[in-house]
Amino acid sequence: MAEYSISQIGTFEECPLQYKFIYVDRIRRPEEGVEAFLGQRFHEAMEWLYRERAFRLVPLEELLEYFEKQWTAAWHGAVKIVRKERAADDYRLLGRRFIEDYYRRHQPFDEGRVLGLERYIRFPLDDAGRYKCKGIIDRLMLAPDGAFEVHDYKTSSSPPEQGALDRDRQLGLYQVGVQTLWPEAKEVRLVWHYVACDMEMRSSRTPAALEKLKADLGALIDKIEAEREFPPHESGLCDWCAYHDLCSAKKHLAKVQALPPDRWRDEPGVAIVDAYAERWRRKKALEGETKKVEVEIKKLEGEIKEIRDAAIAFAKNEGVSVIAGTDARLRVSGKRLLTWPARGTAEREALEEELRAAGIWDEVATLDADALDRAIAQDRWPDDLRDRLKKHRLPEKRYTVTLKEDA
Numbered sequence: 001m002a003e004y005s006i007s008q009i010g011t012f013e014e015c016p017l018q019y020k021f022i023y024v025d026r027i028r029r030p031e032e033g034v035e036a037f038l039g040q041r042f043h044e045a046m047e048w049l050y051r052e053r054a055f056r057l058v059p060l061e062e063l064l065e066y067f068e069k070q071w072t073a074a075w076h077g078a079v080k081i082v083r084k085e086r087a088a089d090d091y092r093l094l095g096r097r098f099i100e101d102y103y104r105r106h107q108p109f110d111e112g113r114v115l116g117l118e119r120y121i122r123f124p125l126d127d128a129g130r131y132k133c134k135g136i137i138d139r140l141m142l143a144p145d146g147a148f149e150v151h152d153y154k155t156s157s158s159p160p161e162q163g164a165l166d167r168d169r170q171l172g173l174y175q176v177g178v179q180t181l182w183p184e185a186k187e188v189r190l191v192w193h194y195v196a197c198d199m200e201m202r203s204s205r206t207p208a209a210l211e212k213l214k215a216d217l218g219a220l221i222d223k224i225e226a227e228r229e230f231p232p233h234e235s236g237l238c239d240w241c242a243y244h245d246l247c248s249a250k251k252h253l254a255k256v257q258a259l260p261p262d263r264w265r266d267e268p269g270v271a272i273v274d275a276y277a278e279r280w281r282r283k284k285a286l287e288g289e290t291k292k293v294e295v296e297i298k299k300l301e302g303e304i305k306e307i308r309d310a311a312i313a314f315a316k317n318e319g320v321s322v323i324a325g326t327d328a329r330l331r332v333s334g335k336r337l338l339t340w341p342a343r344g345t346a347e348r349e350a351l352e353e354e355l356r357a358a359g360i361w362d363e364v365a366t367l368d369a370d371a372l373d374r375a376i377a378q379d380r381w382p383d384d385l386r387d388r389l390k391k392h393r394l395p396e397k398r399y400t401v402t403l404k405e406d407a
């Protein structure tokens, strides 16, 4: 079994498809959000500050210079600034302010002994070693009272409520790792530095809370290992995702946005969505009328069905789940089902023969598929018979098509 980090598990929860690109297909992208870039530079500055601290106290000005040097050396063309009203320099200055605030609050940085900086840890989650976890602790400290402290820097804008930190999985998991790797760590304190607000927050875990965390994470790892479909899950985080060109929910939009404006409407997917949206709007308008318009509505429904079939065919051919139009989008979702074979097929004959041989043909006399489904679901028949019957079902994918108008 693979080793799992909290961010890996979190990525799966946020979007299974993005998880697949990163951790299954291992497709690396140079793009990174400026927020992640800033966080990385802040972490580097802190690591250097505490490494140097073993020998000397780095003056603030020198630390800021180090940060600036790292910023310039690491900057690359694929750093993405999603907030259009912001520039790279805004984030660089923000980083300087984080360092200044942190420095003033914590100097002379002698609150304990440093046991590790950016310390990579690997450990089993359970006694049997079935689940393996890993992580990087920003700073592991031995406090003067003998307690171990796990310190984590956060450059995100606002701190969570205390209750959320008391349930935080990342540092809770690091505590599991610390107590596994250093059994002498009887007491562990979890410390977050929310540097954007110049706040330090703390939490601790009871043994029961750690056991629950381990069980929850084990269940999530099982879910990841069993996943076969990896569906996309669109959210606000898509703006920071580097895989739009591969994502079934985004790649059609990415493709048409790259076209010159005068070629948008001619693109086959856009034409389908525009045609669908136009009929759908006309049908909606007619449904609001008081006079008799059934004939027109029927005609539009027929057209919508044809366009719907074209949309499903387009989605299948292009491997997309969302098709972009000029001012609307069509979501085409497919669901895998198992269905009983149709009349007149060899598969159907084999099923009917099995039902007769089992002496239950009369119960579903005309082989009503719904009656058969109900009988199987109700556990009316012995398990081995139900298993044999289930084998007659054929896989089928059913599609739904929904229109979403752009805001």
Ligand code: SF4
Pocket (backbone or CB within 6 Å): 015, 017, 018, 232, 233, 234, 235, 237, 238, 241, 242, 243, 244, 247, 248, 249, 250
């Ligand atoms: S663009 Fe959004 S839905 Fe697509 S892979 Fe990325 S996060 Fe997932």
